[in-house]
Ligand SMILES: Nc1ncnc2c1ncn2[C@@H]1O[C@H](COP(=O)(O)OP(=O)(O)O)[C@@H](O)[C@H]1O
């Protein structure tokens with residue numbers, strides 16, 4: 001988030017205890033080498049002083065990772081060189097990015113978005129930490145009083161090992177896909193959130209500014225458990241570009257929505273355009289529970305991400321709102337996945353994509369209704385807006401309906417900005433760039449209106465910038 | 473006092489010549505009516521003056537108070553004080569009437585170095601909506617999104633009332649309107665001419681509008697030319713005898 005925490009005292013953020021979460025052992029290790037080996041995983045786990053079961057789980061996942069092929073669908077993954085990546089960089093050996101090395105276009109975007117100096121440095125990985133412990137401390141107390149646990153995932157493993165073990169890898173098993181296996185082997189950072197029965201948190205819980213750069217982690221692992229009748233809105237990411245030299249971001253998010261609970265999970269990612277963003281997000285939803293994914297993909301070279309909900313008991317509901325912007329050199333392969341397992345479950349996927357400047361946006365969706373899920377209801381709508389002839393949009397909807405008496409509908413549209421529509425707006429005094437961004441904003445409005453206010457405002461500014469570039 | 477001058481304007485779309493040496497002078501506070509059969513070039517004249525991209529000017533001039541409109545982009549022509557009410561208004565889903573008007577007025581204020589006043593804007597928008605016989609909830613709907621033909625036409629006049637140009641060209645603003653709608657729009661236009669001294673060019677097929685609006689000039693177009701110009705009586709003549717008398721050139 002490009003606003004400082006001080007300017008937003010109403011937002012919650014993870015523990016101030018984070019810094020203390022890392023007890024610094026003697027410097028017995030050499031700098032972790034590139035590439036992934038058993039030794040890298042062993043030393044990572046030892047460094048974090050993890051329980052033995054976690055090391056075993058990591059090593060098992062590593063075996064699965066080695067065996068699993070790359071997905072044969074989605075985007076082009078052939079350029080990822082797994083041997084040329086760092087899989088764990090200890091906090092004490094993290095190299096501060098030199099501000100001078102941050103690419104000029106990213107700096108310019110920061111300027112034009114009006115991101116304050118300190119945040120620019122932070123977002124680009126070259127900044128010092130925020131002095132915001134006091135804010136965190138108050139928030140933390142507020143949450144603890146309600147019995148809420150909100151920590152970075154490493155600290156949660158230390159402080160709540162039983163709870164952690166009960167849920168970890170139960171929603172997204174390592175064997176789900178090659179990248180969930182990779183994440184299970186080398187995960188670090190992410191958020192852990194537990195909401196007790198009947199507790200509602202009305203303000204969005206934000207994962208931002210977690211005192212150090214772990215937030216920008218490559219292999220975050222997030223686990224959210226919403227106990228019966230509880231409610232929480234978790235938000236992560238920011239609209240300003242997050243510059244990183246790590247070219248692979250592969251996170252896993254697991255969510256358990258107990259009976260009658262509701263979880264909304266909002267992500268806006270704007271990774272720099274060198275990043276492969278391959279994320280597995282899934283929720284298990286129990287009776288009358290509601291999982292809502294709001295997923296905005298603005299950055300990265302390639303994103304493959306399909307937030308999913310498994311509707312396990314009667315009355316469970318799942319929704320995915322997906323927004324993608326694919327510009328020059330970008331491929332956004334995104335959408336959603338809903339598995340109806342129980343009767344009387346309902347779901348909705350709404351996807352809106354913009355392709356411009358040679359970018360490619362693909363909607364990929366799966367709706368599966370198992371034979372037991374009678375009376376399932378599902379609505380899917382995917383709209384693509386293509387801004388120029390160099391750009392591309394595709395849809396890959398899959399519907400696998402095996403139950404009786406279901407109500408399933410699917411709508412799709414691909415449109416372009418018409419000359420007549422532009423002329424109409426220009427005749428009212430708007431220049432071409434403003435006219436274009438207005439059309440784009442209007443197109444995205446059904447999803448943008450679901451975003452927290454500050455995201456929406458920033459997103460609109462970002463669209464305006466991109467449209468000026470597109471016309472200029 | 474402002475003057476819009478079209479002098480010997482010729483234009484083509486693609487390779488097809490559509491307008492042939494059209495001339496027209498409009499002064500502040502004047503109401504002109506352009507009539508003509510389908511395909512006679514009325515809409516092309518209107519959109520060419522506004523700067524539509526696919527219409528290429530091959531000769532002649534268009535000036536507003538002496539400054540060359542043809543050298544300006546469409547949004548700059550709007551800033552110069554020109555307005556076009558479209559025969560087929562476009563929809564802008566996801567952007568409310570209120571948001572859109574605010575943006576358009578801001579752009580206009582910025583271009584003219586004026587300050588945009590938010591509270592005045594709200595009051596004016598409310599008044600304009602009532603004057604056109606629309607419900608206030610219209611301001612919160614997507615611009616022209618799902619609007620009926622008549623509602624779209626009222627929206628054109630609403631934008632005209634808010635933007636207060638020196639000159640408004642209104643292309644078939646009366647088509648698709650019921651009697652009440654026609655009255656609302658005629659009253660609004662008369663009011664604009666009286667209070668703002670707007671110069672109005674009405675493109676129309678129907679003499680019905682003439683019951684409530686009294687034009688200073690009537691022009692007949694045929695095959696891309698202005699073939700006759702006169703007063704109110706010319707419109708009555710057309711109503712009785714049709715266009716045949718003008719179409720043989
Ligand atoms: N985009 C276009 N391409 C080719 N011809 C056009 C186009 N638009 C209008 N025309 C032609 O120009 C002529 C005038 O059309 P128009 O200006 O719409 O007439 P009116 O408004 O008087 O009905 C017609 O012959 C029409 O077919």
Ligand SMILES: [Mg+2]
Pocket residue numbers: 514515516559643
């Ligand atoms: Mg016409």
